[in-house]
Amino acid sequence: MLDAIKRAAKDAVDAAGPVVVHLGVVTKINPLRVLVDSRLELSEDFLIVPESLTELKVTVGNQDVVIRKALAAGDKLLLIRMQGGQRYVIMDRVVSG
Known part of the structure; x- marks a missing residue:
């Protein structure tokens, strides 16, 4: 029973699309466009976009x-x-990695 509850909870979190960190590249400025993980x-x-950028x-x-x-760009x-x-928060520029 406990395993079934754990599995259901995990499935619910996975279905909701939890927060995920990605890398992206600015492809255009006006209007702003960002390529995420070389595919989207x-x-x-x-x-x-935070004020700091x-x-x-x-x-x-x-x-x-x-x-x-x-x-x-x-x-x-x-x-x-x-x-x-549905939405992505730009945290900062990446200078290495």
Whole structure:
């Protein structure tokens, strides 16, 4: 009986699509498109971009200084697929691996 309950609980979690970590690459900026695991290309409708990956500029004197750069084509990303698998949160750029 206990094994049947454990199996049912595992099947329910698997069916719900638990959170999964993926790697992706920015293929286009405007509109944003990301290739995930070299097989699935996502449009910006399916992506959640944190503020930390948006451009931040300040003007110092007469010159604009980029404090934080925006996403660019070719950037490698760490993504988390939200439960249910419909949306992906971009966690950060990946610089190695």
